[in-house]
Amino acid sequence: MQVLKFGGTSVGSAKAISQVCDILASYKRKGVLAVVASAMSGTTDKLIRCGQIAAEGNEHYRDILRDIEQLHLDTVRQLFPITAQSSLLSQVKKQLNQLEALCDGIFQVGEMSNRCRDKVMSYGELLSSWMLAEKLRLNGQNAAWKDSRDLILTDNQFGSALVNFEATDHNITGFFHQQQAEIVVLPGFIASNADRDTTTLGRGGSDYTAAIIAAATDASVLEIWTDVSGMMTADPRIVPQAIAIPRISYEEAMELSHFGAKVIYPPTIQPVMNRRIPILIKNTFDPEASGTLIQDNGEKPYPVTGISGIRGIALLTLEGSGMVGIPGFSRRLFDALLQEKVNVILITQSSSEHSITVGINESDMLKAKAAVDSEFSQEIYDKRIEPLTVEKDLCIVAVVGDNMKNHHGMSGRLFGALGRNAINVRAIAQGSTEKNISAVIGKNDLRKALNVIHEVFFESDTRQLNIFVAGTGNVGGKLLEQLQQQEAYLRSELGLQVRIIALANSRKMHFSESGIPLAGWKDALEQGEAMDLAAFAARIPQMNLRNSVFVDNTASDAVAALYPNFLQHGISVVTCNKIACSSEYAAYKKLKDLARKYNASFLFETNVGAGLPVINTLNDLVRSGDKVQTIEAVLSGSLNFVFNNFVNGSSFRQVVKAAQDEGYTEPDPRIDLSGKDVMRKILILARESGAVLEMDDIENHSFLPDACLNAPDVPAFFEQLDVCAAHFGQLLKNAADKGERLKFVARYHMGKASVGLQSVGPQHPFYQLEGKDNIVLFTTHRYAAQPLIVKGAGAGADVTASGIFADIIRTVR
Missing domain, CATH: 3.40.50.720 (NAD(P)-binding Rossmann-like Domain)
Structure with missing residues (x-):
């Protein structure tokens, strides 16, 4: 026997139901097929809302009822030929009339009990499964419909009832032993108690229905048909790079589903795992896709199988010196939470026993705090422990994999990746089996965290x-x-x-x-x-x-x-x-x-030498323990261009204008010629070498006359360059008379820095510096006899962009 469950999207429209029928028609049967159907997508939420607002005395519930009715009547009209519609529409209308009468009663009394709520919710699965069975019969299939409430018996815990497996297994095996139909369609999610009242198995309970039937009949396989091609390494709506998991163990699937993976309802796995029945997750809308097989563990290419997350988490922390060495605090904490039916999702405790932290659903935090503070009221009064602290707006990310225990450094990779992306971890839990590492983080970081973790464990190549x-x-x-x-x-x-x-x-x-x-x-x-x-x-x-x-x-x-x-x-x-x-x-x-x-x-490498590795070289020296004694440099490509082209017979004004036209200077060349830009650069190098300097500490030996510096605008500045031509000519003549060349030099030595125009002779490393090149000489403890030299193009958009490009790559390397 085989059991197949089709989710809400798989039966969410007439077209989808027809697709399910096609899948079943082509199915290679091994005995009877038990087909479990969810409600049409969105219907259960509408039913709950309908009951809630009816209980509030709001007549808008009738509008929601009309929407539910219209959906199902339209689906019948689209699924079946006109000749067959009359009786089918009548049957749907009969069910919906019962629902309307139930909601009218809720409206009249102004209250909806959990028992009544389960009854209201049951109509979604009853209608969708019945339509599917009728469509199969119309297509010539030997199909029957069976009410799951006749088979699955539970206690009276309405909303999330506990199954009486002994009675349920007896009912299911007896029914299918006598069954003549080849396909039996059943509504998921619903069951009944000993008084025949309708109960439900919890949201997502249609998966559970299918698992209960599969376990009772010892089915060869349980297939869960949904709208995705199996379980994914992460939620593809959050992590677009997520990939399908071809094979996963029962334990891994339970962990992932418990921590938010929505493909399968967590309690589903236990009944079939006990019987070692494989679970196959398939895509209704891509039936050829291989899907995910859940069974006993096998070899996998990754140590991590998948990651998932839960939103809406609150952390409760009980702490105080009075807890240390005193037994019973943990039991009392959990007993207090149990009394309020608060589910604990995560537990972590300090080794000093000074505190214990638990993660719960945020919706339970107020009643949880009240219960715990009441339980420990005397200890709080005596100041032996602090009142329970509550943190909200959190979520849990979980990394799951059977093979993690065989690989070193898994936790380090996880928390290192989160840390590099400024994701603060509030609490950590890791089971002794090492199959799960869970971290509590801020809810706003969930998307980033899942993508970061997925990249680390599944996208190592990119x-x-x-x-x-x-x-x-x-x-x-x-x-x-x-x-x-x-x-x-x-x-x-x-x-x-x-x-x-x-x-x-x-x-x-x-x-x-x-x-x-x-x-x-x-x-x-x-x-x-x-x-x-x-x-x-x-x-x-x-x-x-x-x-x-x-x-x-x-x-x-x-x-x-x-x-x-x-x-x-x-x-x-x-x-x-x-x-x-x-x-x-x-x-x-x-x-x-x-x-x-x-x-x-x-990173700011281009602050000093455009694309030259000046700062990185300096950083390497300092990090390796070298001591910088002196830095001498020509750090302005524009100024070097100017003075390399300012030769006998040329006008200083013409040379500066050419540099401006080439884009080597700022639009206002005074920014370069004043030496302020070079002052900034030597200041940055001095600071990177360990000096504590301010801009005012740097001596600037300016070569520009005040009339040039103080010109009201750029055209006036160029006019003043002509006026002061004799001054610039004399600077050039003085250098030439000594056989030297003019260079604008920055210098840092023993805590002091300066910039200014100098003339250098042929033996100086700066003498042969051509074009717009920069040069930096580092004299250090290790490079004392001969300085370390960095030299090359120090200006221009291309080289500056390449330096920025290199820094961008360094951020991830």
Whole structure:
């Protein structure tokens, strides 16, 4: 014998019911088929709501009744030919009239008991199973309908009745032993007590009905037909990358279903597990899919079989020094919860016995607190223990797998992944069998946590990076171009899926949780909404995506001010904007501390040398214990370009204008020529080497006359360059007379820093520095005789973008 159960979506419409009939018609039978049907999808919720508002004295219940009636009458009209409809419609109408009379009675008395509620809920399964049986008969199948209430007997615990298995097994085996029909259709979910009152087996109880019948008849298989192709590694509505689990053990399936996996109702597994009857989960709408087979354990490719989560959790914590070494506290706690019928989902206790924490459904927390505080009122009064503390707005994530006990570091991988994404763990529980690791987290982190955990255990070859980009000008545009160019390489060689989730410039911003196609980012941004920096910054943490990185390609104070908020949410920051790291030392240190505290990256390599590995080289020296003595550097590509091209016979004004036209300087060249930009860079290097310096501590030996610096605008500045041409010519002549060249040099030595124009001779490493190149000399304890040199292009959108690109990759490596 075989038992098949079809869920609410499988019988949710005339088309779906016809699909079920086709499946049964093509089925290779091994004896009688017992077919258990749920109510049409959404019907049970409507029935409950109907009874509730009738009990409240609200006549709107009649509108809900009409909706239920219309659904079932329309289904009959679509399923059956007109010639067969009359008697069938009459039968449906008869059942619905009984339901209406029941709801009218509830309305009159203004109350709905649990017994009455079970009766109201039963009509969904009664109607859907009866329609399915009639359709099978119309199609020529030897089918019969049987009321499950005649077979399954329970106690009087209405809403979630306990089955009398001895009497139930006797009834089921007796009925099927005498059965002549090839297919028997039964309503799921419902049963009856000794007085023949209707009872129910709990929401999802249709699975349980099928399991009870399968166990009683020692069926060869129990098939659960639903709208997904088996159990998944995670809920695909939350984790799009979830994959079907081909095979899973009974114990793993029980753990996953207990912790929120909705494919199968938790009590379903126990009856068939006792008889070692396999459970096959199939997709009604894709019957060719292999589905998931639940039976005794077998070899699996992953140590973790699946992950799931439960929302609506509250934590109760009983603590106090008076608990230490005193037996009986745990028993009294659980007895108090038992008296209020509060189900405990998770338990964890400190080894010092100073506290014990349990997880319960949030809906039970008020009565649980009242019961526990009452039980321990004397100890609370004596201040031996604290009043019960309650935390709400939580959820549980559970990682399940029989093979976890054979693999080292499973807990470390789990909690490391959560920590890297700033997901705070409130409580932890792990069974002694090591089949389940559960963690309690904030409810707003559930989606991110499930995706993070799934990535760690099931997507080891690919890691997703979610990028938020501010600034799409020269540097930002080049960065997006490079990301598009390297998209396939990143996926195939580094296992990285880089998604641009948001773009913003001074005019527009655009978000797409599924990712903005890099080929069309300009059009997407142009069609976005008006830029609102506060709204842009607020939305990024609200999206709460894993492996998030904020990229700042601007030179904006306002954007730099957003970094602390991002880091506090575990969002990494990559920036070429020098403002944050060259502001007050306290602000710089706060950003570094936040990055460490919240396990986020704060990377700013391009602050100093564009794409050159200047900061990373310095960091490596410091981390390895080397001591920096002196840093000498040409740190401005624009200034190096200017002085390399300022030769005898040339005009300083023309050279500066050429640098501006090439994009090597800021729109206002005074930002570069004043030395302020270089001051910021040497300040950042000094701080990264361990110095506590402020911008005011740096000496600036400016070569620009005050008339140039104080010009009212850029055109006036260029005019002053002509006025001061003799000054610049003399600087050049003085250097040439000594056989030297002009370089704008930054220097840090023993806690002091300075910048200024110098002339260097042919023996100096700076002498041959050409074009817009930068150079940095690190003299350290280890590199004392000969400095460590980093040299290369130090300006330009391409190299700066490549440096930002490299920092983005570093956030996940």
